[in-house]
Amino acid sequence: MITKQKGTYDIYGEEAKKRAYVDEILDSLCEKYNYGYIETPVFEASELFHRGVGEATDMVQKETYDFKDRGDRMLTLRPEGTAGVVRWFIENKLYGNMSEPVKVYYNAKMYRYERPQSGRNREFTQWGFECFGSDDVMSDAEVISLAYNAYRLLGLDNIVVRINSLGDDESRNRYRDALLDYLKPRINDLCEDCQKRLEKNPLRILDCKVDADSDIIKNAPKTIDYLNDTSKERFDKLKDLLDLMDINYEVDVNLVRGLDYYNHIVFEIVLNDSYALGGGGRYNGLVETLGGPNIPGVGFAMGYDRTLLAMEEEGVHIPINDSIDIYLLYVSSSEKDTAAYLAQDLRLNGFVCETDMMSKSLKAQFKSVDRYNAKYFIVLNDEDLKDNMVTIKDNKTKEEEKVNINDLVDYLDMHM
């Protein structure tokens, strides 16, 4: 038997309906914020991610799906959404007219070669959005607001936005040096992973789970203390705006994010004070890094699958229609034609209609009525049909009524 690949999954049935529900909420919310939907290719030149996400990151070094196509091109299945969108932005020269910011959102499959576990797969979905062209703190606030409200509208109330600022390049570099100076003499007291991180990505030592409670981490220099005046002002202004918008946030001075391209504000949306459901931040250097002009950007990505999981764990009610409007039964095969015709007629008039296609006995057809959870059913029989009549029965109240076949749509319109 050929089975699905590790870390992939089929989406169908109730799961598919839940996702359709979530998608609808997210789509309509993006519309309110005037973000346009974008789809970029699943695979891109490998270099896009190496340069965009960061050559040194684990994501690029050991988690990408890389392959050569038949033309010897080095390609990579996208491990995240931002790089592709930035490529699109540059390639189509959208920077040519920056009289308004360019705002897009995506809802797409991503691929990372990882060990699957709860809320994490090799093929997974991210919903995310990017805003290009504004370096105003207003755009930071808008992005956070959009992300925050998405979770709220999905029924996740117990969320908080954790924010921090890495500052501009100058601040960030000053901080990095200070952190290294501080950590180097003390590194042997930290865990093995942290010792490795010192070289690769020292900022991440700050949110190490093992050493979280150690004094070394607690007393480490904070990014905030190394912000220059403009960066600091900007961070304060953002907090004012979030207060104004009544967004539940807290400053987390140890929040750094995994990808190289972030600067200034970074944030995560956290559920129940522990479980991160999405994250984002500003990436003012990224467009330039990828070959475009110096255009600022800010964005966010939601871990779609884990958000759905969280909704289930939080007991969020997701409305799912698991019933049909009407089931057509027939006593003998002579009424089949009528069933075929009538089913089409009802469907075209907007009703969810089913009939038997398995040559079932009448008894078995009745079972189908209940399996499909039909609101109404009709047993077609030649006797009634002779007079162009049909007996429709409400499957809940069990009341039945004889209706002219031509009045059936009107009857259903009135009763449903």
Add this chain to the structure above:
RNA sequence: GCGAAGUUGGUGAAGUGGUUAACACGCCGGAUUGUGGCUCCGGUAUGCGUGGGUUCGAUUCCCACACUUCGCCCCA
């Protein structure tokens, strides 16, 4: 890449080194039924993840691998 647990039918599962692998749900057929939903009767596994090994004999013991689930790294 590292660690833990698991892998029996459409589903939930019980079970044993040796003739026909419990039980339940579901599904199919039949009886009864005024056109069903209750009840009753009958049927329903390419044989126990894959490949090796031990054995007279393995689904049951051993090894490897795969997959699933959970955790670490990483990410979100």
